[in-house]
Each structure stands twice: as structure tokens, then as C-alpha cells.
Amino acid sequence: MADRITGAQALIRALEHEDVEVMFGYPGGCILPAYDPLLESSIRHVLVRHEQGAGHMAEGYAHVTGKPGVAMVTSGPAATNLVTPLMDAYMDSIPMVAITGQVPTKAIGSDAFQECDTVGITRSCTKHNDLVLSPDDIPMAVRQAFHIARTGRPGPTLIDVPKDVLQNEMTWHWPSDADVLAALPGYRPTVRGHARMIKEAAKLILESERPVIYAGGGILKARAADALRELAELTDVYVVTTLMARGAFPDSHPLCLGMPGMHGNATAVTSFQKCDLLIALGSRFDDRITGKVDQFAQGAKVIHVDIDPAEQGKVRRPDVPIVGDARLVIEEIVKEIRALLAGGTAQADTSAWKSKVSGWKEQFPMTYEPSEPGGELKPQYCIEQLRDHAPPGTIVASGVGQHQMYASQYWHFEEPYTWVNSGGLGTMGFSIPAAIGAKAAMPDRTVWAIDGDGCFQMTAQELVTATLEKLPIKVALLNNSYLGMVRQWQEMFYDERYSEVFLDSSTVPDFVMWAESMGCAAFRVESPEEVGPTIEKANAINDRTVVIEFRTDAAEGVFPMVPAGHSNDDVILHPTQQDKRENLR
Amino acid sequence: MTHSNPYGTGVTHHILSVLVQDRPGVLARVAGLFARRGYNIYSLAVAPAEDVGMSRITIVVDVESTPLEQITKQLFKLIDVVKISELDPRRSVERELLIATVKAGADARSHIADLVNIFEGKIIAVSEQVLTVSLDGHPDKLDDFVELIGGYGIVELQRTGRVALPKLDRGARLRAVNPTGKVG
Numbered sequence: 001m002a003d004r005i006t007g008a009q010a011l012i013r014a015l016e017h018e019d020v021e022v023m024f025g026y027p028g029g030c031i032l033p034a035y036d037p038l039l040e041s042s043i044r045h046v047l048v049r050h051e052q053g054a055g056h057m058a059e060g061y062a063h064v065t066g067k068p069g070v071a072m073v074t075s076g077p078a079a080t081n082l083v084t085p086l087m088d089a090y091m092d093s094i095p096m097v098a099i100t101g102q103v104p105t106k107a108i109g110s111d112a113f114q115e116c117d118t119v120g121i122t123r124s125c126t127k128h129n130d131l132v133l134s135p136d137d138i139p140m141a142v143r144q145a146f147h148i149a150r151t152g153r154p155g156p157t158l159i160d161v162p163k164d165v166l167q168n169e170m171t172w173h174w175p176s177d178a179d180v181l182a183a184l185p186g187y188r189p190t191v192r193g194h195a196r197m198i199k200e201a202a203k204l205i206l207e208s209e210r211p212v213i214y215a216g217g218g219i220l221k222a223r224a225a226d227a228l229r230e231l232a233e234l235t236d237v238y239v240v241t242t243l244m245a246r247g248a249f250p251d252s253h254p255l256c257l258g259m260p261g262m263h264g265n266a267t268a269v270t271s272f273q274k275c276d277l278l279i280a281l282g283s284r285f286d287d288r289i290t291g292k293v294d295q296f297a298q299g300a301k302v303i304h305v306d307i308d309p310a311e312q313g314k315v316r317r318p319d320v321p322i323v324g325d326a327r328l329v330i331e332e333i334v335k336e337i338r339a340l341l342a343g344g345t346a347q348a349d350t351s352a353w354k355s356k357v358s359g360w361k362e363q364f365p366m367t368y369e370p371s372e373p374g375g376e377l378k379p380q381y382c383i384e385q386l387r388d389h390a391p392p393g394t395i396v397a398s399g400v401g402q403h404q405m406y407a408s409q410y411w412h413f414e415e416p417y418t419w420v421n422s423g424g425l426g427t428m429g430f431s432i433p434a435a436i437g438a439k440a441a442m443p444d445r446t447v448w449a450i451d452g453d454g455c456f457q458m459t460a461q462e463l464v465t466a467t468l469e470k471l472p473i474k475v476a477l478l479n480n481s482y483l484g485m486v487r488q489w490q491e492m493f494y495d496e497r498y499s500e501v502f503l504d505s506s507t508v509p510d511f512v513m514w515a516e517s518m519g520c521a522a523f524r525v526e527s528p529e530e531v532g533p534t535i536e537k538a539n540a541i542n543d544r545t546v547v548i549e550f551r552t553d554a555a556e557g558v559f560p561m562v563p564a565g566h567s568n569d570d571v572i573l574h575p576t577q578q579d580k581r582e583n584l585r
Numbered sequence: 586m587t588h589s590n591p592y593g594t595g596v597t598h599h600i601l602s603v604l605v606q607d608r609p610g611v612l613a614r615v616a617g618l619f620a621r622r623g624y625n626i627y628s629l630a631v632a633p634a635e636d637v638g639m640s641r642i643t644i645v646v647d648v649e650s651t652p653l654e655q656i657t658k659q660l661f662k663l664i665d666v667v668k669i670s671e672l673d674p675r676r677s678v679e680r681e682l683l684i685a686t687v688k689a690g691a692d693a694r695s696h697i698a699d700l701v702n703i704f705e706g707k708i709i710a711v712s713e714q715v716l717t718v719s720l721d722g723h724p725d726k727l728d729d730f731v732e733l734i735g736g737y738g739i740v741e742l743q744r745t746g747r748v749a750l751p752k753l754d755r756g757a758r759l760r761a762v763n764p765t766g767k768v769g
Contacts, residue, residue, distance in 0.1 A: 119610060124617055148664060186661075186666045
């Protein structure tokens, strides 16, 4: 007998078939029918406090698992509240599936209560979206949404489901892989690299005297960290890991140069400028990396491996473009290099370059001036202490701003999928919900949200979610009472004319009281001596969320810095290193 | 931005014949992509294609401001886009239709009728003071006609935007047909 079920039951069953274990959401009028079968489902639903939180939690979940994160919300304002996380996921190529309720099909276009043109609004912030007009189409819509979200260059997809489509009956069916492909004749991502280009890349790598690998977020998306390490070790080539690729290559590895870009370390930044071969693997020549494009890596040939053909030549014309999955392509390049070496081809002498770069590493480490006795607390010191007290495998999620840069600069990332941040969109308020999403995926890991006082006030209400859903995260709130990064720009580029950046967050709110009111344990730290012991206290609490508010020095700035639009050659070093800058030539 | 115009200098526009799945919102996706990325469209025509469930969108794009390669690659990222044929204007046949209502008092009427004849157009409606004429052909021919008829006073004018297919010779056809449905 045919299996007649409602569209709502089909939707939940389809999510179960896609192996969804956790979803993040918030019910409301039009999505109500879908919440009923959820009561009998194996899927865990995390009830958030704001739909934006659901979206960022889905992203955090996807960051650490590689599986699409799922967010389900109602129509109208709920759908518009999802726009920020969707755009965030789109910019950072995070697989995510959003399900939104919609007014009944007959009411669409009538300006009904809580109606909005969700597919229209989200068209430019999703990889694909779909308005489902019949319950029979639900299984295929769900399969397509997951297929598109996780294949090719991953990204967010959205399914908009009108209320009557959820209420009406359909005959259950589950489309095959072939059905899905047949329905998507225009979607065939290239995963295997072009054989001739791979040979060319291998040859260039062996010929280069000054090579450097520019590893981007695509390494993590393609699960290519092992392949990357094999390539780097085989050829003894330095690896630079972008903000999106922190953890893709261990920071402790002698070949790791760390983060490049606007707030990258001097060695990583300069290695790009001086190399003769830039091996870009799953990276997209973002403006925060290149600085002034026509002065970026001017002497370098470029090998560009990316699964998205549109990234090839978008910013920088590559000498060897390779469209494909980063893991598969790197493995092929490694194979080709081994064959060349076995065939008697010798690798060019990179020793002069290697000693030059290691000289930079020695002379230009990340640095800051420690607090004077009785002086203000340095944010970098807080990060170092958090790092040194963290158990292995700790996941770090950050917001956006100075604290994000300090976290990326001073944490030692040893494993992939331990760093969760908003790179492309730069979404303030990302860290708390993203950390909760990561915790839902990895309940046994310690998850630190590193946040600022501006960010915290954008999404802190999700700590209620963390408490009630028993997803205990830890929050390190670096409170300098300012929008720190904007303040730094006003200090450096607007003659210290501080306009609307003073948040006065040491007066209001009382973060400790606020955190406690949401069920968290909370501490305030004002002096360096308290930092370590308080972190130890926080680490000992595992049954509920902990918030530590660190009162930090507002005058501290993030260095090095390449001012926006400037060449990487103009990198502003930490004031204590400026006198050595000639050595970067 | 890097520039690439595979057809040499002198060509400032290019024609993309885009085969898409005929799904709700597909035109909005294409138009939205052009708007978001700042690509300029000279004209756009859309109609059902030869295959059931498919439509063909003919877009004339400005390749002075944006390299054609970026436009096609970004278009390919749209899931509903199945195939893109890049048509070099010099290796394709282009057609466009124009209808116009023109002021045509007694003294001008025969001149206008002559012009329409010379351009092989048609007079499709007549009233005391105005004529409605139609003309199809290469867009350049339509431009010439509009310029000549303009002196008489155009009341209303509508052009369809161009449609194009590869010429049945040499390179254009080879470039247009791509077995994978995707370039590059």
C-alpha cells in the first residue's frame, strides 16, 4: 500500500534520510506543521532564542563536522533573520541547509501576515534556493538542497515550504542519486584536476627556488589536510595558512609560517611578496590577503587549485589553473612529483630561500608588550593563557574584530576543524552561536568562544540556549569597552578622532550579572595574575556554560598590519620591530 | 581585474546564448547576478528553447568593462544554467525585431513608406496622423532605420533585443557546442 503522509512528515523523514542528527530552529505560524512530526523524530532540535542564532549554530556545526548544518525557521521576519548567516555561509563556503516556512500557496503575493519573498531575498546569499509548490516535490527538494550544499564548492541552500504544502498529503518516495543528477543537468562540479595541468604544476614546484604554499579554506572543505602535509614535507615547501585555513597545517610544524594578510605575521606576508612560485590551494586571493593586487607577489608564478572555476583568474591570472577538489588534485600532484623524482628529475636548490625565511621567522615573531606591573591587562596575554590551559582538540570560535585576529595569531592550531570563524562576511556576534553549534556536534570537546564586548552584545541571548539545551561552552570575553578594531583604524587613519566607538562596556552592561542571569557561571578578571587561575576554574566547570570577562587594555592594537589598499610591502610591524624592517627585503 | 577578450580588440559586446532550466525565478537569478557583480547588459531576450523544460536567454554583454570569461564562469555557477554558448558577433547571425509608431502626416507619409520599403519592413497599421511599422533584421540595420525615421517623429518604439545563433561555418559552431555543457 502506498505510504500516504503529510508534506511535513515527508520533510522530517527526508531530513532523517539525509542523516541529520541535530537541527537548530525556532517555530512559528507557517512552519508549525513541520514541528509536529519532529516530536517523533530521531533528530535533535535545538531551540534557539533568535533565528540568526540558529543559522550561526548550523554554521558552527558544519565547520567542525563538514556535514551540512540545518536551520529551520518560520516565514517573514524569521526568514529575514536568517539572511546574515546565509550570507556568512556563502562567503565562507560553509555547507548549510535552511528550511523556511512560507504562507500558503494561495496567499503568496497577497502581502499576507508574515509573508516575505524569501527565495527572492535569499537568491544572492545562497548557492541555490527553491520554493516547493507541492508536497510531492519535498523529497527531491531536500535531496537537491543537501547535494548542492555539500558538493562542489560547498555553500548554503534554502528550501521555502508553504504551509499548505506541509499540510497536504503525498505518497512517500525517496529519489535515487540518478534522479537527483537528472534533475540538475546544469550542475556537474569538476572534481578531478586536468592531467596536463597537474604535470605542469609538479614540474613548476620542482623547478622553483622560492616556493610557498598558500593554503586556504578549501583545504578544510576538501578534507585535504593530510594531502597538504604530504606535499609540503615531500618538497620541503613552507606553508602559509589563511584565516580560513588555520589548523589545516599544524602551527608547530617547522614548515608552517602561519597567517598571511592584513594582520598576518611579517614572515608569512613577506614570503608571498618574495616567492617565485605561489602554490594557491583552495584559496581565493581575498583582498585581505593580497593587499594592493598589482603589487602582490609580483615576482611569482601562480599555481591555483580551486574547485570553483570562477575563482581562476578572478583576481590574479594563474600560470597553472587547476579546477578540482583540493584533496584529489594535491594527491595527483604528489604522485606526479614522486614520479619525476624517481625518474631522476632533481628539485631546485631552495636552501637560500629556506634560510632567508627562517631568518625572518626568528627576527619577526608575533610580539606584544606585556603589561607593566599594575598596568592594564593585554588581550594577547589572555589568549596565550587560554591556549596554554586548553586541553588538546579544543575548538575555538571567534567573533569579528581585534579579538578574532589575536585569537588567530596567538592560538596554536594543531588540528584541522578546531577553528571556527567568520572570515569573508566578518559577522559580529558569530562566536557564541557558532560555538554552541560546534558543541552540539562535538559534545566531548572543550569549545571556547573568544568574543569582544561589541560582538557579545549582538548574540549573547543564545547563552540561554546553551544553558537550557545543555550545550556548555566557555566564553572568553575580551572587554576593552570599545569597538576595538574600528577604534584602531580611527587611531591610525583618522588622527585619533574617535567617533562612536566607545561602547562604555565597563559601565553597562554588567557582563557577569548578565551571564549569571542566563544560567552561566561567570567571572571577571582585571589583572594579569588572575588570568591563569580563573581559566583553570573555568576549565573545571563542565556542566554549565562559563563566561570570563577579561577587562583589557583599550589602547592595544593588532600588529602587524597592512593598511587597506596598500601593498603587502608596506606592512606595519609591531613598534618594537620597526627598526629591523630593512631585514625583510 | 584581468582582461581577456579572446576575439581581439574592436569588439565591445559579446553575445551569450544561455540554455537554462525553465524554472520559476531563473530570469531573476540571471538578472540578479549581472546586477550584483556589476556586469552591463545591452539587451536580453528570453523564450522557450527547442528542448522541453528549457529556455534560451540571449544576452548581449559589455565586454569592455568586465572580461567575458568571468561573466560566463559566474553564470555557470547558477544551478539552473545548463549550457552557455559564447557567440562572437563576427561569427554568428543576429536578428532583432522593431515595431514603431511614427508621425506621418500627408506630406511625410510616402517618404516613410519608401524608407520602410527600402529596409524591407512592413506597415502594419495606419491612421490619419501616424503609421505603425515593423522591421526585423540585423540590429545595425535597425539602428540605421531608427536614425532615418527619427526625423519624422517617433511616437513609440519597441525593440525586442537581439537573438543569435552561430553561423553555420568554421569556428563559431565548434565553440558553441560543448559536450560537457560546461566550459573551463
